[in-house]
Amino acid sequence: MFRFSDDHANRRWLFAAIIIAACVTVVLRMAGVSLWCVVAGHAIPDNIWIEIALSTASVLIIAGLVGATIFHFRHRLRTQNGNELVVSASTLYAVSTLALLLVSGIVGFNLDGDRIEHLLDVVSVHAVAVGVYTVSIALAGLLVALATARRQRITGRLVLVSVLLVGIWTSSILEILSGLFNIVAIVLSIVVAIVLLSSIGRLNWLPTQTLDKKLRLLWLSMCGAFASAVISSLLLFDQTSFVSLASQHFLRKGDVLPAVINFIGFIFFVRLFIGTLIALPNSGIVDRRSSEVSSLTKLTRLVAESASVHQLLSSVTKYSLDVCRAHGAWCELYEDNEIVIVGAELIHPDYVTSLHLNRHLNRLFTATDKPELVESLSSSIPDATTGTPIRSLITIPLVAHHKRVGTLVMFSTVDFGFDQEDLHLLTAFADTIGVGIDQARLREAELENERLQKEFEVARNIQSSLLPRSAPKSDNCDIDAITIPAAQVGGDYFDYVRFESGNIGTIIADVSGKGIPAALYMATLKGIVLAEMRSSCGPADLLKRINATFSGSLERSIYISLMCVEVDASAMRLKVARAGHTPALMRLRGKVVTLAPKGIAIGIMPPDQFDSIIEEIEVDVAPGDLCLLTTDGVNERRNAAMSEMTFEPVETMLASMRTISAASLIRETLTLLDEHGEGTDQHDDITIVSLAFGIPSDGSANVHVKEIVGEPE
Amino acid sequence: MTSFTATVIKQGDDICVISISGYLDAHTASDLESTMQRVLTDGCRRIVVDFSHLDYISSAGLGVFMVFIESVRKDGGDIKLASMKDKVFSVFDLLGFPVLFEIFPSVSEAVEAFPASA
Numbered sequence: 001m002f003r004f005s006d007d008h009a010n011r012r013w014l015f016a017a018i019i020i021a022a023c024v025t026v027v028l029r030m031a032g033v034s035l036w037c038v039v040a041g042h043a044i045p046d047n048i049w050i051e052i053a054l055s056t057a058s059v060l061i062i063a064g065l066v067g068a069t070i071f072h073f074r075h076r077l078r079t080q081n082g083n084e085l086v087v088s089a090s091t092l093y094a095v096s097t098l099a100l101l102l103v104s105g106i107v108g109f110n111l112d113g114d115r116i117e118h119l120l121d122v123v124s125v126h127a128v129a130v131g132v133y134t135v136s137i138a139l140a141g142l143l144v145a146l147a148t149a150r151r152q153r154i155t156g157r158l159v160l161v162s163v164l165l166v167g168i169w170t171s172s173i174l175e176i177l178s179g180l181f182n183i184v185a186i187v188l189s190i191v192v193a194i195v196l197l198s199s200i201g202r203l204n205w206l207p208t209q210t211l212d213k214k215l216r217l218l219w220l221s222m223c224g225a226f227a228s229a230v231i232s233s234l235l236l237f238d239q240t241s242f243v244s245l246a247s248q249h250f251l252r253k254g255d256v257l258p259a260v261i262n263f264i265g266f267i268f269f270v271r272l273f274i275g276t277l278i279a280l281p282n283s284g285i286v287d288r289r290s291s292e293v294s295s296l297t298k299l300t301r302l303v304a305e306s307a308s309v310h311q312l313l314s315s316v317t318k319y320s321l322d323v324c325r326a327h328g329a330w331c332e333l334y335e336d337n338e339i340v341i342v343g344a345e346l347i348h349p350d351y352v353t354s355l356h357l358n359r360h361l362n363r364l365f366t367a368t369d370k371p372e373l374v375e376s377l378s379s380s381i382p383d384a385t386t387g388t389p390i391r392s393l394i395t396i397p398l399v400a401h402h403k404r405v406g407t408l409v410m411f412s413t414v415d416f417g418f419d420q421e422d423l424h425l426l427t428a429f430a431d432t433i434g435v436g437i438d439q440a441r442l443r444e445a446e447l448e449n450e451r452l453q454k455e456f457e458v459a460r461n462i463q464s465s466l467l468p469r470s471a472p473k474s475d476n477c478d479i480d481a482i483t484i485p486a487a488q489v490g491g492d493y494f495d496y497v498r499f500e501s502g503n504i505g506t507i508i509a510d511v512s513g514k515g516i517p518a519a520l521y522m523a524t525l526k527g528i529v530l531a532e533m534r535s536s537c538g539p540a541d542l543l544k545r546i547n548a549t550f551s552g553s554l555e556r557s558i559y560i561s562l563m564c565v566e567v568d569a570s571a572m573r574l575k576v577a578r579a580g581h582t583p584a585l586m587r588l589r590g591k592v593v594t595l596a597p598k599g600i601a602i603g604i605m606p607p608d609q610f611d612s613i614i615e616e617i618e619v620d621v622a623p624g625d626l627c628l629l630t631t632d633g634v635n636e637r638r639n640a641a642m643s644e645m646t647f648e649p650v651e652t653m654l655a656s657m658r659t660i661s662a663a664s665l666i667r668e669t670l671t672l673l674d675e676h677g678e679g680t681d682q683h684d685d686i687t688i689v690s691l692a693f694g695i696p697s698d699g700s701a702n703v704h705v706k707e708i709v710g711e712p713e
Numbered sequence: 714m715t716s717f718t719a720t721v722i723k724q725g726d727d728i729c730v731i732s733i734s735g736y737l738d739a740h741t742a743s744d745l746e747s748t749m750q751r752v753l754t755d756g757c758r759r760i761v762v763d764f765s766h767l768d769y770i771s772s773a774g775l776g777v778f779m780v781f782i783e784s785v786r787k788d789g790g791d792i793k794l795a796s797m798k799d800k801v802f803s804v805f806d807l808l809g810f811p812v813l814f815e816i817f818p819s820v821s822e823a824v825e826a827f828p829a830s831a
Contacts, residue, residue, distance in 0.1 A: 512772035514739055556783065557776030561808055580808035600809020604779065613812060632772070683738075684771070 015071045022064030029057040030126050037116040044249070051252075058251045065134055069141035077145055083205050083213065086272070089142040090220045093135060093265075097227035100131040101234075104242040116249075129250035132231070132243055136258035139228070139265045140165075143196050157195065164192045165257060172256040185256065193264045197271070206275050210290055211283035217276045225269035228262045235259035292425055295323050299429055303436030309333070312440045314343030316433055317408065321345045324394070324422045326410040331398075332365065333406040339366075342406075360384035364395060365407050371396045371430060373423040376415040392417040396430045400437040408433065456516075459489045463519050466526050471662075471697055472496045472504040476623065477569050478697045479506060480662035482670070483687040484633075490685035491518030492631050493525055497533040497542070497564070505539065505566040508689050510581065510631040512559050521558060524550075539564035539577035540599075540616035547579065547602045547610045554603035561601045563629055565691070572693065574619040574627070580604070582635065585647060586619065587626040587654045594647075595619070595627075623694020624660055628669065633686035637673050645676040662697070665690040717741035719748040728824055729757040734766030737774035745777045753781065758790025761823040765796040770804055778814065791815070795823040 036042055036050055044051055076085050107124045116122055144158065171185040209217070234241045235255045239248075247254040302319060306312030313331040321329040328346035332339050339356060341349040356362045360381050364374070372395050378385050385391070393411040397404055410426065412418060463485075471479040481494050491511030498504055509525060511518040528549050529542070536542035542564055550560070563581035565574055576584065580601025583594045598615040605613075621627075628650065637645040649672045657668060666688050673686065717735040724730050729752050737745060752760060762778070782792050795817040797805070805811060817823040 510772065512776050514773070557773075557780040559772075559776065559779065559808070561772075580810075582807065596807070598809075600812050604809060604813050609812065613809065 011071065011075075015068060018064050018067045018071070022061050022068070025057050025060045025064065026126060026130060029054060029061070030122055032057070033116060033122050033126075034119055038119055038122060055251055058254070061130065062133055062137070062251075065130075065137045069137050072138075073141045073145040077148075081205065083209060083217075085142070085145060087213075087217065087220060089138070089145075090224045090269070090272075093139055093142065094220065094223035094227045096131070096138075097135045097231055098223075100128065100135060101227070101230055101243070103131075104128050104246070107242065125246045125249050128242055128246035129254070132235075132247050132258050133250070133254075135231070136261040140261045143264065143268060147196055161192060161195055164188050164195070165260070168192070168260055169253060169257055172253040175253075189260045189263075192260065193267060196264055197267060207279045207282060208286060209279070209283075210287050211280075214276050214280055214283055218273060218280075221269045221273040221276060225266055225273060228266040228269055232259050232262035232266055235262065288421060292428060295319075295425060296428060296432065299432050303432055303439070306436065306440055308444055309437055309440040310342050312433075312436050313406075313408075316429070316436070317343035317345050320408065320410060320426060320429060323425060324410050324418060326394075327413045327417065329408070329410045331406060331408050334366070334404070347411075355388060355390075358384060358386070358388070361388070361390075364393075365409060368395055369397055369404065371423060371427040373418055373420065375418065378415065389413045391415045394418050394423055394426055396426045398430060398433055398437065400434045400441070405434075405437060456489060459516060459519055460485070463489055463522065466523055467494065468496050472498070474504055474567070474569050474697045476572070476694050476696060477504075477567050478662040478692040478695045479504075479689070480666050481506070481687070481689040482666050483685065484682065485685045486514075486633065486682045489516060489519040490514055491522055492633070492685035492687040493522045494629075494687055494689050495526065495529055497529060499533060499542070499566055500535055500537050501566075501568075503566050503568050505533075505564060506629065506689050506691070507542070507562065507564045508581065508629045508631065508687060509560055509562040510685070510687070512561075513557070514685075517555065517558065521554070521560065525560060538575050538616055539566050540575075540614050543577050543579045543599065543602070543614060544607070544611050547605075548607045550602055551607050559601040559603035565627065565629065567691065572621050572623075574621055575616055576619060577614060577616045579610075579614065582630055582632050585628045585630075585650060585654060587657075588619070589622055589625065590655070592651045592654050621693045625693045626654060626657070626660070626665055627691040627693075628654065628665060629689040629691075630669075631685060631687040633682070633684035634669065634673065634688065636684060637676055637686070638680065638683060639676055639678050640680050645673065649676070660692050660695060662690040662692045665692060717744055719745050721748065721752055723757075724761075724824060727757060728759045728761060728827060729755075730761045730763055730820060730824070732763040732766065734768075736769045737767060737777075738769065738771035739773035742771075742773045742777050745774070746780065749777065749781050753785070758785055758788045759827050760785065760790065760792045761820055762792065762794050763796055763820050764794060764798065764801055765820075767798065767801055770801050775804070775808065775810065778810075782813065791827070793817060793823040793826060795820045 032050075032054055033044070036047075037044065042050075044054065073085075076089070080088070107128070116125060144161065147157070168185050168188045171181040171188065174181040175185070206214075206217075231243065234243050235247065236259045238244060243258075244255045247258055299316065299319060302315045303312060306315060313333070317329050317331045320326070328344075330344040330347060330349070330352050331342045332352070333342055334340075339353065341352045344352055356365065361384050364372070364381070364384065374380055374393050374395075377391050377393065390411045391414050393409060396408040396410075398406040398408060408426065408430070410418065410422070467483060468481075471481070479496065483490075483492050483494060485492065491514060493507075493509040493511070495507050496504060497507055507529060509522070511521045511525070525546070528546050532542060532545040532549070536545060543562055546560075546562065554560075559580070561581040562579040563576070563584060564578075565576050565584070567574060576595055576597055578584075578595075578597045578599045580599060583596035586593050586595055595617070597617045598613055600610060600613055602610075604610075630650075634650070635645060635647050639645075650669060653668050653672060654665075657665065669688055669690075717733070717737055719731055719733045722730045722732065731745075731748060731752065733745060735741070749760075778792060778794070785792055793815045794805075796819050797816065802816065805814070805816065810816075815823070815826065817826060
């Protein structure tokens, strides 16, 4: 209806201005009355102009009150719901009205016709009149606010009510012309009452209130009805009462509107009283619902705040204990056939564990698959009470992911410590807790996964730092190597060695399996190689030493395949030994041969058998000859059709290769792997060591250690 | 994709034949391990593994046999391997496994190789 600035400060200023203006008008009016009646000694109706001036002032004051009321209730409607509005406004109304009646009864009043003789009377007349109008307009404001609270189109109805009110007042003034206007006023009053009270409609917020709120409303509506009944009957029927006289003095026929409004208010309060009375019986249900809802809300918050399953169950147990007023509570989780006690409240976890020794109790806790209330343990299962103070209990099975994961137990040390309501509430809790457990587990797994990822990264960094960065210097043997792990950490290993004789060599190995265990063995292997190589007289000797060192200390399912080559660069001779490793490929004077000396993988056989089987072969090489050591990730590289690459294309490549360098040999092999793999994920680590004879190696960093290729498995 | 199955058939009084098929790698090794464990828990100590339908074996797959062989032999039994495809055999062969395990061309030969039970 009015368009106000949305600025809160502006509205406050306007509100204050209206109040101040009204007060000033009251003071001015009082001054006017004092001068005219007390000083000059006239009666007000003596001069029509004086009467018009005073009435105008009164109308202005009333307008100010109406404005202030509109402001007040607009603000209230924004911040309060129906119930709060009625309670606070009714309280204010009842208290003010009763106080007003009290004051008007006490203050003596001396009115000589229409003439006021004393200054004190001027003040009291104004105070009571303004009071009567204030409470009446405020009451009208409350009724209008309630009528319009949930309606968009309120302007029409408000205008109608205002017009009707003015109509009532006008008709009562015109009463002196004809008695008919009196009837018109009464009819209009009834219309106003109907319009207002019908707009208020059903007080549909009433039934949803809790019992204590309803009782408070009952009392308030009674007070309100009493106050409005007294003030309206005084205004209507007792023309000599102070309130009637004061309001009539304030405005001609000024008692009519407050009387009408207060009478409508009386009807409203009676209606509120009856409505509240009718809504009383369902309070129990409402109370339980509302406490259930607030408990569940709190529980949901607890669930959302918990970072781990244990934290969740501890806080839930504690909360349930409070809600059910139990003497103790705990939560038990069933993990790997073990009962874990979580969040034991007012009971020691060890004691709970001992309770499970009692098979009746144990069955009660663990076997039931629906919430159960045992009101009196001593009468239902007498055997279960021996040696325990527990007399009544509630067990709530907890289900997460369609699996029974635990039980929430509430107990009391007296019989009938719980009732059906507690059972209902805890049953409602159970689902929320189940969802919470699921969530907390996911969060835990997420954190654990994150931690593992970090550890994997560290392991991978350590592992790649274990691989040599540069090839050894040699006059006529060029060496290069590469390793590409499939998983984040793999079991492949290569290294360059120097034997007792001073000859250089290389070693390639594959620890079975993947992940951290393989990586740990690989690191151990590196240590053993470093420790043993300088005292080894050849590849077979080194492999024997490695096997002997590992013997008995390898995990039973793990073995290591190894191949070792010693390069006598001056004599152009190789010594090769193999411990179950993928055979080496060589190009000797243009012919491609496979080199597979006898030998079994490390960790399979005790040293004596290993040593008796291992074989060391010698190969003479010439410039232009090539040697390629690989792990099974090369020949077993699979494509989308799951077919393995085999050594066939590698052999063809070796035979036809023109550029002779260790690095180009690796590049060509990688190209073959890429062609065969067709972009599919690599399943196994790939490691290649290449040797090219007849050209020098400058010992520079010619080792490529590639980062992860493909998804970690 | 990579599928693996292991089925156990009792043969005679005390010999268990475990037929494995498909791909035996790091992912499926645990299946075989639990099958072997079950057979051992049932008290069988004379085991023949039938490889005739196995297409691929990886290093982790080989490890499974190593886990059990020692304890089985200590109890006087054995794990014998039979009827391997060439490719699978070459993996065993390269690693030197024939030294550790007896490998037979057929299941019946492997079964017969067990000494008559006392």
